[in-house]
Amino acid sequence: MTTLPSSTYRTRPPSPSLDRRSRDLRIQIVRMLAAGRRGHLASAFSLVEILRVLYDDVMRFDPTNPTWDGRDRMILSKGHGCMALYALLADKGFFPEAHLWEFCKPNGILGGHPEFGKVPGVEASTGALGHGLSLGIGRALALRGNPKAGRVFVVNSDGECNEGSTWEAALAASKHKLDNLTVLMDCNHMQSYATTSDVLDLEPLADKWRAFGFHVIEVDGHDMAALREALAVLPLRKGQPSILICHTVKGKGVSSIEGDLSWHHKNKITEEELAALFSGLEEA
Amino acid sequence: MRATCLEMVYQLAKNDERIVFIGSDLGVGTLNKFKNEMPDQFFMEGISEAHVIGMAAGMAMEGRIVYVNTIATFLTRRCYEQLAVDLCMHRANVRLLANGAGVAYAPLGPTHQATEDLAILRALPGMAVVAPADATEMERVMAATVEYPGPIYIRQGRGGDPVVTPPDQEFRIGQVYLLRPGKDVLFVTTGTMAKAALDAAELLAARGLHAGVVHVPTLKPLDVEALKALMAPVRAVLTVEEHSVIGGLGSAVAEILAEAAFLSPKGFARLGIPDVFADQYGSQATLLAHWDLTPEPMARRAATLAGL
Structure with missing residues (x-):
């Protein structure tokens, strides 16, 4: 597995080209964006491979019985990345694809942040940042010791580490030695206003998580092979919670929007922009 | 408690x-x-x-x-x-x-x-x-x-609060409990303020005014119909709470009163903590007295509202 020091990822994130499935998932996301005429596109694009590896290769679930006791639980703490989750849940058959085209519509079930109880397969209502890890810890505590129980995955973001509650939760995960809990961080090095280093510098981020008691692995968050290898055997370390810091590119998949802060969230999308996104994905 | x-x-x-x-x-x-x-x-x-x-x-x-x-x-x-x-x-x-x-x-x-x-x-x-x-x-x-x-x-109250509810009373979340009937005035209380209201009702009885006390242990979901029925016959309603007069029991009852459109107008007062942070230390009792949340001033207020 290729593991580079954090500084390498910060300055030059490796960018393997995307395969057909990664491009198709992003095309679904752009179609959703076109239907809703708004959305956190770049935040969803950075997340695609992280969710893809979980749903394609790691997690146990039954789309026909989304609350099956033995399922693995995935909490998308960075709820604004939900378009990527919706694309995967539809792809896996949790709900009909037609719901995607009602994104943010009055009677649709898919809003700009995911809601528990409304969307089959969504394990928690998120959107306010810094909540998901605590929810995951509570679930992991309740599930541990039960051999038939599923595992808990929390997908958060580096920007979310601005929230104090993230670190309160990190202390608790470590205190309880929750090895049935794995955190995957979409570390795209950007937040709404600017880079994470400009807004509120998090570095040395991996060292911080280590200091808070986590087993830390860093990986290229768009490299499916590296992600699969990193998650091949769980827990990553017995008796300790783990975090996979997935270094990603905000807007990954369309070179013209990669790293462009204006795509963090848009509520006005032109036909020209949509056409550029579709054609950009074919070139990716 | x-x-x-x-x-x-x-x-x-x-x-x-x-x-x-x-x-x-x-x-x-x-x-x-x-x-x-x-x-x-x-x-x-x-x-x-x-x-x-x-x-x-x-x-x-x-x-x-x-x-x-x-x-x-x-x-x-x-x-x-x-x-x-x-x-x-x-x-x-x-x-x-x-x-x-x-x-x-x-x-x-x-x-x-x-x-x-x-x-x-x-x-x-x-x-x-x-x-x-x-x-x-x-x-x-x-x-x-x-x-x-x-x-x-x-x-939860401070602890050691006087017992005012009957020991054999059943309890259901969402129900109100009439601790004392009274046809002239109704004290609507929550939490540990029931005792002060019961004492105020005693003081009023000595002056010939019949004051009832209804205890509202559940502020939400609030038993609106029961409160409306209890408020309908009285001349004045006073809410009593160890809480700001903004947004708590007083506001909830005011909302009911405003929407009930009773035929005869009623006197109404929210007794509680004014819109301030406490400006004194001391004890719970001295602070409640500081804000007139004790039987004597409560009784005076009720008598005035009832037109006595």
């Missing part, structure tokens, strides 16, 4: 492995027997209320019934977003045991006084808000919390 509340959590947990207790950083020795006998159901998670509420919600999502205990201000102001998102939006079976609500911690100053908790909790969709009058009622309240669906806020 707090001792009874915690003893009840212990008793309930002994018979129900779904029940879990989470404290933040409580006093040394708190619930030691619980911790020793049921270590898997006992958690002391540190001064991290935002995290604790999220963790409690996560446990509730997996079928636990979670009792969270700390000082009322920290359990409400500090983690309000977690209460809204993690508990209410997920209809999580979490019970918030709020220590020392109102001005129970008078000498510790306003950082420790929960004087707007009812207002902010009442505004959350799906949050039940309960304020028992005394320790015996707390016992009944706690028994009713096990199977109640969704989050519940349980407001």
Whole structure:
């Protein structure tokens, strides 16, 4: 597995080209964006491979019985990345694809942040940042010791580490030695206003998580092979919670929007922009 | 009241492995027997209320019934977003045991006084808000919390509060209890203020005015119809609460009065804490007296409103 020091990822994130499935998932996301005429596109694009590896290769679930006791639980703490989750849940058959085209519509079930109880397969209502890890810890505590129980995955973001509650939760995960809990961080090095280093510098981020008691692995968050290898055997370390810091590119998949802060969230999308996104994905 | 509340959590947990207790950083020795006998159901998670509420919600999502205990201000102001998102939006079976609500911690100053908790909790969709009058009622309240669906806020008094509720009274979340009938004036109280209202009613009786007292242990869901029926015949209604006059019981009753459109106008007053942080220390009793939340001024106010 290729593991580079954090500084390498910060300055030059490796960018393997995307395969057909990664491009198709992003095309679904752009179609959703076109239907809703708004959305956190770049935040969803950075997340695609992280969710893809979980749903394609790691997690146990039954789309026909989304609350099956033995399922693995995935909490998308960075709820604004939900378009990527919706694309995967539809792809896996949790709900009909037609719901995607009602994104943010009055009677649709898919809003700009995911809601528990409304969307089959969504394990928690998120959107306010810094909540998901605590929810995951509570679930992991309740599930541990039960051999038939599923595992808990929390997908958060580096920007979310601005929230104090993230670190309160990190202390608790470590205190309880929750090895049935794995955190995957979409570390795209950007937040709404600017880079994470400009807004509120998090570095040395991996060292911080280590200091808070986590087993830390860093990986290229768009490299499916590296992600699969990193998650091949769980827990990553017995008796300790783990975090996979997935270094990603905000807007990954369309070179013209990669790293462009204006795509963090848009509520006005032109036909020209949509056409550029579709054609950009074919070139990716 | 707090001792009874915690003893009840212990008793309930002994018979129900779904029940879990989470404290933040409580006093040394708190619930030691619980911790020793049921270590898997006992958690002391540190001064991290935002995290604790999220963790409690996560446990509730997996079928636990979670009792969270700390000082009322920290359990409400500090983690309000977690209460809204993690508990209410997920209809999580979490019970918030709020220590020392109102001005129970008078000498510790306003950082420790929960004087707007009812207002902010009442505004959350799906949050039940309960304020028992005394320790015996707390016992009944706690028994009713096990199977109640969704989050519940349980407001605790200072402790050693006089017992005013009949020991054999049944309790149901969402019901009001008439402690004293009276045809002229009605005191509507919540929490431990029932006793002062009963004493004020005694003073008024000596002056020939019949004052009733209805205790509202559940501010939400509020029994609107019962309150309307009790208010209909009287000349004046006074709400009494150890809480800001903004947003709590007084506001809830004012909303009912305004919408009820009774044919005859009624005198109405909200007795409570003015829109300030406490400007004195002393004790709960001296602060309540400072704000006229004692029987004599309450009786005077009622008499004036009733036109006596």
